[in-house]
């Protein structure tokens with residue numbers, strides 16, 4: 001063997017992690033619009049003043065009604081993950097599930113892993129049900145308990161399929177390459193994230209919604225022309241039957257290149273005049289034009305690869321292994337430990353992810369304003385979105401910083417006003 005001066009897998013892993021983190025920082029620095037300060041607070045407050053106080057109060061009451069369940073689910077999810085991962089409980093659960101199969105490693109890896117996730121899901125299920133009850137009470141959901149349950153089972157099934165593939169792949173690699181699995185695992189995680197971001201919209205969306213091409217007419221022509229002006233080729237405009245589950249309105253652009261299509265909720269078409277629909281679609285075209293999905297996929301893939309290497313390095317800590325009652329982080333019985341570490345990392349990373357998302361969304365808003373040149377329709381649409389989606393137009397600062405994926409309604413209205421002033425100048 002070597003002279004003792006060769007680098008160990010652990011040293012390589014440290015080096016790889018450093019390189020991946022540097023790449024992630026560089027990609028974020030280059031691709032995320034850093035310098036996009038929010039519209040002046042004075043404009044925001046002026047916008048807030050013009051909103052219907054009853055609607056503002058309703059949005060705030062709705063947010064307050066959802067809060068206990070939302071944070072309850074977060075807390076219970078964390079406690080369950082820590083209990084299963086940092087005590088031998090999770091490892092025992094994995095062993096228990098594998099026992100009827102003669103402790104076969106595939107059964108432990110796949111069925112044991114899924115059982116751990118299922119336990120966490122079931123314990124947070126009451127919060128999900130509570131959420132649905134609140135959303136239905138406020139009239140935002142049009143779905144009964146039957147439809148809600150069917151959706152829940154469908155999403156469990158989708159997660160189980162993806163989870164089984166990931167678990168089987170991961171533990172096959174840890175067995176085949178006990179010293180270097182982190183390198184293959186990191187590459188595999190990056191590939192999985194990339195595949196999911198391309199495949200999920202195509203394979204999973206139709207499980208939950210039906211999509212029909214928008215009938216030829218002035219609106220379809222206008223939307224296609226908008227995409228054309230923007231230089232974003234679009235294959236078709238589809239209408240999603242979102243009304244079967246919600247009154248909320250939305251639109252998005254999915255697919256790449258020749259498969260790209262604009263998807264509009266039927267609720268949006270029912271509620272908003274054409275100029276406002278155009279404003280929403282122009283925002284979505286902004287995401288397509290700035291390649292926000294590709295950026296998200298790239299940073300997601302780098303983040304996932306870095307996470308696998310970090311888990312390997314952290315997982316060789318004797319204290320964690322002892323706490324979890326396992327010998328190695330690479331065995332299926334250590335899956336609950338990995339899940340606990342990922343859960344904690346997710347909670348810690350949430351504010352940074354939310355900040356990146358808000359910056360990207362603000363850029364898409366600016367794109368929509370420039371493309372349509374219609375700040376009045378943009379502002380009217382923001383008011384309508386806020387009212388129909390029961391949003392709090394100006395949410396509490398701490399909650400906004402922790403998890404708001406979009407600028408607030410008053411920020412978006414203020415951005416339209418700032419744009420109008422700039423054009424009028």
Ligand SMILES: [Zn+2]
Nearest residue numbers: 283287361364
């Ligand atoms: Zn957006």
